[in-house]
Amino acid sequence: MNGRRLLIVTCVLLSAQFQQPYAGGQPKPDREGGALKPQPADDGTAPLALNLPRPAFKGTPKHVPPGSNLEEPRKGPRPPFMAPKGTKNVAIGKKVTSSDDDPIIGEIEMVTDGDKEAGEGSYLELGPGTQYVQIDLGKEHEILAVLLWHYHASARIYHDVIVQVAFDADFITNVRTLFNNDHDNSSGMGVGRDKEYWDMYEGKLIDAEGVKGRYLRLYSNGSTQDDQNHYTEVEVFALQVVP
Numbered sequence: 741m742n743g744r745r746l747l748i749v750t751c752v753l754l755s756a757q758f759q760q761p762y763a764g765g766q767p768k769p770d771r772e773g774g775a776l777k778p779q780p781a782d783d784g785t786a787p788l789a790l791n792l793p794r795p796a797f798k799g800t801p802k803h804v805p806p807g808s809n810l811e812e813p814r815k816g817p818r819p820p821f822m823a824p825k826g827t828k829n830v831a832i833g834k835k836v837t838s839s840d841d842d843p844i845i846g847e848i849e850m851v852t853d854g855d856k857e858a859g860e861g862s863y864l865e866l867g868p869g870t871q872y873v874q875i876d877l878g879k880e881h882e883i884l885a886v887l888l889w890h891y892h893a894s895a896r897i898y899h900d901v902i903v904q905v906a907f908d909a910d911f912i913t914n915v916r917t918l919f920n921n922d923h924d925n926s927s928g929m930g931v932g933r934d935k936e937y938w939d940m941y942e943g944k945l946i947d948a949e950g951v952k953g954r955y956l957r958l959y960s961n962g963s964t965q966d967d968q969n970h971y972t973e974v975e976v977f978a979l980q981v982v983p
C-alpha cells in the first residue's frame with residue numbers, strides 16, 4: 741500500500757528558432773538610421789601599410805644581456821605610424837654599397853631585394869667590427885620612416901645601430917643622424933641616446949620626421965650572437981621631392 745509514487749516528469753522541448761550566426765569581420769550595423777561615428781578630420785595622413793615577414797619565434801626574450809642598453813618592453817602591438825598619403829617604400833631595388841664589398845654570406849643587393857624572411861638565403865653577412873650598408877635612393881626624397889631588419893631567425897641585439905641620411909654619397913656634408921644606440925661610443929661616431937632592441941620579424945621602425953636626402957647609411961657592430969653584421973632588408977618610406 742505504501743507504494744512509492746513515482747513522478748514521471750515529462751520534459752517538453754520547446755522549439756526554438758535558431759539565431760542566424762554572426763557573420764564575423766563585418767561590424768554590426770548601428771540602430772536604425774545608425775548615426776555615423778565621427779571621423780577625424782582628413783589631415784592628409786594615413787597609417788603606413790607595413791608588409792611584415794613571417795615571425796620565426798614568438799615573443800620577446802625576457803632577460804637583459806649584460807652590458808646592453810635595452811629599451812623597455814612594449815605593451816601591446818606597435819602603434820600605427822601615420823604618414824602623408826602616397827608615402828611608400830622607395831628603397832626597393834635601389835643600389836646598395838657597403839663598407840665590406842666582399843660579404844661572407846649573400847650579396848649586397850639583398851638589402852633592398854624585397855625578401856625579408858628569416859631563413860637561410862635571405863640575409864647578408866658582413867665582416868666583424870663596425871660596418872655599414874649604404875642605399876642610394878637615386879633622387880632626393882622626403883623621408884618619413886626607415887624599417888630595418890638585421891636578422892630575425894633567432895633573438896639577437898645588434899650593437900651600435902646608427903642610421904644616417906645625407907645628400908652626398910661620401911657623407912661629408914649635411915649629414916643627419918636618425919638613430920644611434922651606440923651608448924658607449926664604441927663605433928666612434930658619437931654617443932647615441934637611442935636604446936638597443938631585440939631584432940625580430942616586425943623590424944625596427946625609425947621615425948625620420950620628413951628629413952630630406954638621397955643616401956642612407958646603416959651601421960652596426962656585431963650582435964649578442966657574434967661579431968659579424970647581418971642585414972636582411974631595409975625599407976625607406978618616403979615621398980619624392982619635386983624640384
Ligand SMILES: [Ca+2]
Pocket residue numbers: 850851852853854855856862972973
Ligand atoms: Ca632582403
Ligand SMILES: [Ca+2]
Pocket residue numbers: 899900921922923924925926927
Ligand atoms: Ca656601443
